[in-house]
Amino acid sequence: MVQLRPRASRAPASASAMVDEGQPASEEAEHGLLLGQPSSGAAAEPLEEDGDGDGDEWDDEAPEELTFASAQAEAREEERRVRETARRDKTLLKEKRKRREELFIEQKKRKLLPDAVLEKLTAASQTGIKKSPGKLKEDNLQKKNEECEKRSESKKVKEKVQSIGQNKSYVARRLKDQDLRDSRQQAAIAFIQNSLYGPGTNRTTVNKFLSLNNKRLPVKKAAVQFLNNGWGTQKKQNAKRFKRRWMVRKMKTSKK
Amino acid sequence: MGEFKVHRVRFFNYVPSGIRCVAYNNQSNRLAVSRTDGTVEIYNLSANYFQEKFFPGHESRATEALCWAKGQRLFSAGLNGEIIEYDLQALNIKYSMDAFGGPIWSMAASPSGSQLLVGCEDGSVKLFQINPDKIQFERNFDRQKSRILSLSWHPSGTHIAAGSIDCISVFDVKSGSAIHKMLVDRQYMGVSKRKCIIWGVAFLSDGTVISVDSAGKVQFWDSATGTLVKTHLVANADVQSIAVSDQEDSFVVGTAEGTVFHFQLVSVTSNSSEKQWVRTKPFQHHTHDVRTVAHSPTALISGGTDTHLVIRPLMEKVEVKNYDAALRKITFPHRRLISCSKKRQLLLFQFSHHLDLWRLGSTVATGKHGDTLPLSKDADHLLHLKTKVSKMPAFLRSAVQILFSEDSTKLFVASNQGSLHIIRLLEGSFKHLHTFQAQSGTVESMCLLAVSPDGNWLAASGTSAGVHVYNVKRLKLHCTVPAYNFPVTALAIAPKTNNLVIAHSDQQIFEYSIPDKQYTEWSRTIQKQGFHYLWLQRDTPITHISFHPKRPMHILLHDAYMFCIIDKSLPLPNDKTLLYNPLPPTNESDVIRRRTAHAFKISKRYKPLLFMDLLDERTLVAVERPLDDIIAQLPPPIKKKKFGT
Numbered sequence: 001m002v003q004l005r006p007r008a009s010r011a012p013a014s015a016s017a018m019v020d021e022g023q024p025a026s027e028e029a030e031h032g033l034l035l036g037q038p039s040s041g042a043a044a045e046p047l048e049e050d051g052d053g054d055g056d057e058w059d060d061e062a063p064e065e066l067t068f069a070s071a072q073a074e075a076r077e078e079e080r081r082v083r084e085t086a087r088r089d090k091t092l093l094k095e096k097r098k099r100r101e102e103l104f105i106e107q108k109k110r111k112l113l114p115d116a117v118l119e120k121l122t123a124a125s126q127t128g129i130k131k132s133p134g135k136l137k138e139d140n141l142q143k144k145n146e147e148c149e150k151r152s153e154s155k156k157v158k159e160k161v162q163s164i165g166q167n168k169s170y171v172a173r174r175l176k177d178q179d180l181r182d183s184r185q186q187a188a189i190a191f192i193q194n195s196l197y198g199p200g201t202n203r204t205t206v207n208k209f210l211s212l213n214n215k216r217l218p219v220k221k222a223a224v225q226f227l228n229n230g231w232g233t234q235k236k237q238n239a240k241r242f243k244r245r246w247m248v249r250k251m252k253t254s255k256k
Numbered sequence: 257m258g259e260f261k262v263h264r265v266r267f268f269n270y271v272p273s274g275i276r277c278v279a280y281n282n283q284s285n286r287l288a289v290s291r292t293d294g295t296v297e298i299y300n301l302s303a304n305y306f307q308e309k310f311f312p313g314h315e316s317r318a319t320e321a322l323c324w325a326k327g328q329r330l331f332s333a334g335l336n337g338e339i340i341e342y343d344l345q346a347l348n349i350k351y352s353m354d355a356f357g358g359p360i361w362s363m364a365a366s367p368s369g370s371q372l373l374v375g376c377e378d379g380s381v382k383l384f385q386i387n388p389d390k391i392q393f394e395r396n397f398d399r400q401k402s403r404i405l406s407l408s409w410h411p412s413g414t415h416i417a418a419g420s421i422d423c424i425s426v427f428d429v430k431s432g433s434a435i436h437k438m439l440v441d442r443q444y445m446g447v448s449k450r451k452c453i454i455w456g457v458a459f460l461s462d463g464t465v466i467s468v469d470s471a472g473k474v475q476f477w478d479s480a481t482g483t484l485v486k487t488h489l490v491a492n493a494d495v496q497s498i499a500v501s502d503q504e505d506s507f508v509v510g511t512a513e514g515t516v517f518h519f520q521l522v523s524v525t526s527n528s529s530e531k532q533w534v535r536t537k538p539f540q541h542h543t544h545d546v547r548t549v550a551h552s553p554t555a556l557i558s559g560g561t562d563t564h565l566v567i568r569p570l571m572e573k574v575e576v577k578n579y580d581a582a583l584r585k586i587t588f589p590h591r592r593l594i595s596c597s598k599k600r601q602l603l604l605f606q607f608s609h610h611l612d613l614w615r616l617g618s619t620v621a622t623g624k625h626g627d628t629l630p631l632s633k634d635a636d637h638l639l640h641l642k643t644k645v646s647k648m649p650a651f652l653r654s655a656v657q658i659l660f661s662e663d664s665t666k667l668f669v670a671s672n673q674g675s676l677h678i679i680r681l682l683e684g685s686f687k688h689l690h691t692f693q694a695q696s697g698t699v700e701s702m703c704l705l706a707v708s709p710d711g712n713w714l715a716a717s718g719t720s721a722g723v724h725v726y727n728v729k730r731l732k733l734h735c736t737v738p739a740y741n742f743p744v745t746a747l748a749i750a751p752k753t754n755n756l757v758i759a760h761s762d763q764q765i766f767e768y769s770i771p772d773k774q775y776t777e778w779s780r781t782i783q784k785q786g787f788h789y790l791w792l793q794r795d796t797p798i799t800h801i802s803f804h805p806k807r808p809m810h811i812l813l814h815d816a817y818m819f820c821i822i823d824k825s826l827p828l829p830n831d832k833t834l835l836y837n838p839l840p841p842t843n844e845s846d847v848i849r850r851r852t853a854h855a856f857k858i859s860k861r862y863k864p865l866l867f868m869d870l871l872d873e874r875t876l877v878a879v880e881r882p883l884d885d886i887i888a889q890l891p892p893p894i895k896k897k898k899f900g901t
Binding site (some may be wrong): 046185187189191197200201202 | 318337358403450451736888890891892894896900
């Protein structure tokens with residue numbers, strides 16, 4: 001037996017079935033009422049509000065005739081509703097973003113130096129500070145004087161400047177540039193080391209290389225560096241210390 | 257001669273750094289050599305292969321490429337990304353320019369000498385224009401995927417070949433675009449996991465590109481079609497360098513096993529005009545990687561990690577077959593790295609970045625001739641001085657040579673502008689006394705200074721004008737020894753007679769009397785007779801001359817493989833006598849001994865010698881540096897499989 005679906009409350013039930021889940025309950029009743037009224041078209045008989053009336057499921061009546069117009073109306077309403085929700089979402093997001101932006105601007109303003117200091121800086125640079133490499137970073141201090149020749153053309157002022165002494169001569173350098181250069185040079189050195197002495201190359205120690213001749217002599221000789229003096233240094237040190245202490249103890253007991 | 261006690265010193269831990277690049281200049285017959293610690297040395301090949309000029313280096317300047325450009329200009333580029341030009345007159349660096357491409361791996365000067373091409377880490381090839389005062393960036397070529405490790409110009413200057421990892425690109429110079437990209441096999445007829453690194457390329461004028469790579473192959477490519485023509489599998493390890501002669505009929509490659517191969521263009525049959533490249537000669541003069549080779553018109557030059565510079569003249573190219581065509585191996589420095597304080601028995605060792613001061617040990621034992629005596633007190637390591645930046649006046653900062661006077665109150669400084677300064681040293685401070693201005697003449701070699709023991713005379717060499725002698729008491733130029741066409745290798749003034757003894761790189765020795773302003777009698781005699789032919793055939797230059805305090809007729813000098821005491825009172829040897837006279841046995845009669853004795857008493861007992869001096873009347877100090885000790889501290893070589901081991 002084919003079980004027809006219950007037609008207890010037609011209009012509101014069908015309306016609620018088409019509507020999204022997330023709708024607030026208050027609007028549901030409105031929509032239901034709206035949908036319930038046919039917009040246009042013939043044969044649009046007003047649908048009754050069945051309270052609970054015909055709980056009889058075995059009705060012989062034909063299913064409801066939904067006119068094209070009503071269906072169209074429903075669809076349009078649906079679309080409108082969806083659009084409304086989307087617009088509302090967008091405006092909400094916009095609000096959020098705006099608030100965030102303002103917050104960031106506030107923070108940034110707080111972070112920057114006060115205007116007075118910035119003005120002084122620009123004024124100082126215009127008077128032409130002597131650009132001699134007097135004060136470089138700690139790394140550069142170890143390099144020889146010849147390195148002074150390589151003065152980088154791009155000098156950027158660091159954000160935090162300790163002192164703006166106009167009588168001092170200094171060179172301000174971006175730390176990032178020097179690190180980048182060093183890391184590239186390290187990478188290049190590592191490449192050469194790897195390609196010449198890395199895995200896959202057929203290298204041997206100098207000792208073995210020089211001892212090859214000794215092995216082929218008519219009277220075989222030992223390797224060029226036969227003794228390994230680097231063996232057990234800690235043990236040897238401990239032994240020396242123990243021996244010294246033992247001697248001292250022995251002297252003391254023998255004196256007594 | 258007398259008996260001497262000899263301090264044999266072997267604790268000077270001198271290890272030269274490996275040779276990284278070599279560049280040969282045809283016009284002046286000079287060779288520029290750069291080492292892994294950044295020093296650049298200039299050798300004058302026509303002056304008996306003497307090291308004329310020397311630029312001290314820094315490790316951060318790790319040079320990877322060296323080249324000569326038009327007008328005797330020397331450029332180098334390294335892993336710090338900068339191109340450096342050297343000033344050969346002032347003996348310092350003119351300027352350094354950042355190429356902004358990351359570490360620079362290769363550099364080549366155009367055949368016309370006016371443009372410079374640089375291959376960088378990021379795969380870009382940059383073209384620079386060489387102006388009279390500086391170099392200027394012109395443009396970039398097409399960027400490649402991996403680092404450009406080798407570059408070569410076509411002799412006409414229209415195309416270049418660039419070798420990177422796993423491929424070789426041929427560029428057109430005018431447009432800067434890559435015409436061909438030739439892919440190189442990773443292994444000869446096989447597949448390998450290791451990438452193939454193209455260590456060297458050479459472009460010939462008929463359009464052939466020769467490449468050497470890390471799989472041990474030498475390959476010939478046709479640049480017009482971008483195809484491989486021929487492969488030679490030459491070694492089991494990397495082939496690291498290539499150099500082509502100017503006539504393009506021979507080239508030389510160096511491998512990581514230490515072998516150097518010579519390839520020549522020979523005709524297929526004896527009277528056909530068709531020629532092909534044939535591997536003719538292998539040379540095994542190195543134990544470690546040969547990282548650089550050069551081809552001069554008459555010789556093959558190679559240098560590598562084992563720190564020797566080997567110059568092999570080619571017999572078919574040499575016109576006169578005399579001792580000049582022999583193999584030259586330059587291992588030891590041509591300058592004096594050790595100073596000795598005679599009274600205090602202290603030795604000062606000069607390393608590249610620090611100075612060491614040692615006191616000599618002493619002994620109380622006695623023995624006969626030839627015995628080695630045990631040390632009762634070991635040598636003491638006293639000081640280890642590193643470079644320090646201190647307050648010095650500006651003119652002193654670029655000092656080329658420094659010398660103390662005999663009584664240690666005055667300091668003579670030769671600056672790189674050619675002027676000489678005298679400074680009086682006081683307790684804790686110094687006072688500048690006088691400056692002798694630069695005389696006319698170009699700087700030929702490193703300046704050498706010598707001061708007389710009584711403090712009156714100062715001799716300075718190094719310019720093309722000859723050796724200048726200054727009167728220190730009156731602060732003016734006294735005289736100038738006439739110029740000689742070979743550079744001076746050692747200079748010294750004798751104690752009482754004030755004779756200036758000069759040794760040149762062609763093994764000639766002159767003695768000049770300063771008070772008389774002329775050559776001495778003995779000097780004229782020996783110049784007229786000429787030196788013994790074996791004396792003139794010595795390889796290494798004389799680096800130190802000293803005198804005996806009580807015997808004015810004796811001159812003590814040494815080079816790397818012998819030391820000699822010249823006795824001016826004895827007759828001079830001619831070409832027929834034995835130069836290297838062993839000590840005559842005492843039971844021979846006096847007559848025979850007098851007949852065979854001659855002025856040059858040579859001993860080859862202590863070698864290789866870095867320094868030898870007279871401490872007092874009965875003691876000598878000899879600083880030796882056995883070659884095995886140097887080799888023991890070198891990087892690992894390639895494994896060689898020998899049958900039976």
